[in-house]
Amino acid sequence: MLGMNNISAQDILVNSLKVNASDNSKESFKFTDIINLANTSVKNQGSSGTCWSYSTNSYLESEMIRLGKQPVELSQIFSARNAYVEKGKNYVRMHGSLNLGDGGEPHDVINMYAKYGAMPREAYTGLNYGTSKNKFAEMAALSKAVLEAVVKNPNDELTPNWEKAHAAVIDSYLGAVPETFTFKGKNYTPKSFAKEVVGINPEEYVELSSFTDAPYYTKTMLMVPDNWSFDQVYNVKMDDMTNIIDNALKKGYTVAWCADVSEKSFSWKNGVAYIPAKKYEEMNSQEINSMFVGPKPEMEITPELRQKAFDNYQTTDDHAMHIVGLSKDQTGKEYYIVKNSWGATNDYKGYLYVTKNYVKYKTTAFMVNKGAIPTDIAKKIGV
Template sequence: MYKFSLKPFVAASLLLGGISMGFAQDNLVNSLNGNLSANSKDSFVFTDVISLDNTPVKNQGSSGTCWSYSTNSFLESEMIRMGKQPVELSQIYTARNAYIEKGKNYVRMHGATTLGDGGALHDVINMYRQYGALPQSAYTGLNYGTANNKFAEMAAIQEGLLQAVVKNPNGELTPNWEKAYTAVIDSYLGAVPQSFDYKGKKYTPQSFAKEVVGINPDEYVEISSLKDHPYYEKMVLMVPDNWSLDLVYNVKMNDLTTIIDNALKKGYTVGWAGDVSEKGFSWKNGVAYIPTKPFAEMTPEEKETIFKGPQPELDVTEEMRQKAFDNYQTTDDHGMHIIGLSKDQNGKEYYIVKNSWGASNDYKGYLYMSKNFVKYKSTAIMVNKGGLPAPLAKQMNIK
């Protein structure tokens, strides 16, 4: 009933037209356009190996809330896996709460931390634990007549207000700055209902999370891979959107795909965060992979055919991955939701990835991401502990 199944069909190209899309980092707009190959639609044939249940594709609009859309989609799939009726969770309720906490953190850190729309996979779990959850029907975040999120004005006012607070013009912070900051957010996104009706029953956000969603936030772990930290221990993932300085588990690069493969085979989907600024990532072609040479070094003919059927890929190493992270070539650009595994006509495996830019390409909002792309460009993944391979869970001391 809730399953999106990619039947064997052919990849096609798409011009994005006027669709409005947001990132945690707005300077990556060019990566959305990718590169168009002639006859791309005739060049790829993907066949499902695993396609797990997930809810319909959403559109994050002009907001950097991919982290909330992707991880709430992940939780909706968890509800299905648990045998529950899935609910479209309010992604903007999660984001609103994160903005409140981020603002507090910004002031405590005297402004020396990240602000803006961006966030991390763990933010959704943290906000769920602290604030509960709302269905989309109870909190849309569309409070001033727009059909989709449009956050630029709100974000500018948030930043201006908090910068004024940090300057501390009174010489002592008043207790009112939090009220003023919250009022700005609620004026744009809407006040949070203290209680609401859902299917004939009254709930609070906390009771709705407990009784309807039923997710245990302690069941989820976030994992990354960096060579300069001890493996199988926790570390602070040093990316700008980790404003809360959460700890994640550190594993070897190849463990990332081992974990994803194991989770999918056991029926668990996976949250994904990573970099989509590479020329090998093309939304309109619905494919992401790592070409064997940099785009700038390609001939015009090679550039024209970069997505014309399956191509050879660069062999990725842990040293390459670390260097790309250190040089800002791999940044925490985007969050998506891995829901399956597919093969192209040559037998090469790709993950089926659900995006939050609407059903705006020929895969109706999904794309195919190679395992090498995941190894090279992931900043973090999130999975239910039940999806971990037992040997790796033991190495990380996860029970």
């Protein structure tokens, strides 16, 4: 997420605050929670495109709670650091024809967990040069310069040292990963911490999406620039997406969610996202000014409409968040309760209410535990 077209978290946040804000929105929505699952405190990803790591580590923290464990704030930057190292390897293997930047996907957190383990944030903050929040632009520029130099292959044969040089750039900004660390008086390695404290099985997690250009209930490539690891997702029908999310929440599972948040009808400030019945370009000034003043009718979403938006770059892979519950407004319409990683800076202290139509239309992918999938759909996809 957030690696596409050099979009930054700050860019999206500023746009959302400027364009999509109504002062009296909160007073005009009356939300009643139906399901609100346990989750950890809201975090702030700062000036970094690491929403995928913040949201998926938040998701794993909720999984710890579901499993009866004491949740630990996991190091989001430990996951990101390892993904950047692995992404560099793929960038060189692909002769530079691979998207670089901070962006990633939920599966990156799971893949890095399986390969490298996990760390508590207190043992690896990624704040290695005096900043209080992530600030990755300079590191990203230097990392890219190193990799581009390697791809040019000036020695006519790659040296055995380029991987060390690339990792050294990353570690000079984020900090070197300690071989061991102490947590609550006990010594761990990242792998032993993952096994003994976090205790999740990475094999239990799957990603899904919905596309009309691939067979349903089979795996297909997630065709977005930040899928640098070329992972596949299970392709299900559009309505299956919300059916799976609903089933997950009812069974006590939360959901790691990736979506386009560039829509005018996504308001971070007001904490509401929906799909208006009328296109923004066709609205008059009064309609625009009242977009977030109380519930509004929505456009009917079809698989064809969803696919067209994806194919035309109207739906892009630009943010990841954490679905933690289900609510309804005063009309009875249901919304997912979504935890974000932009700090507790909006009307709902870091959370949003997102309609099911928005999820059907603007989801790029989502991750769940296999146990969260309804039995009939699980049989169809073979999990």
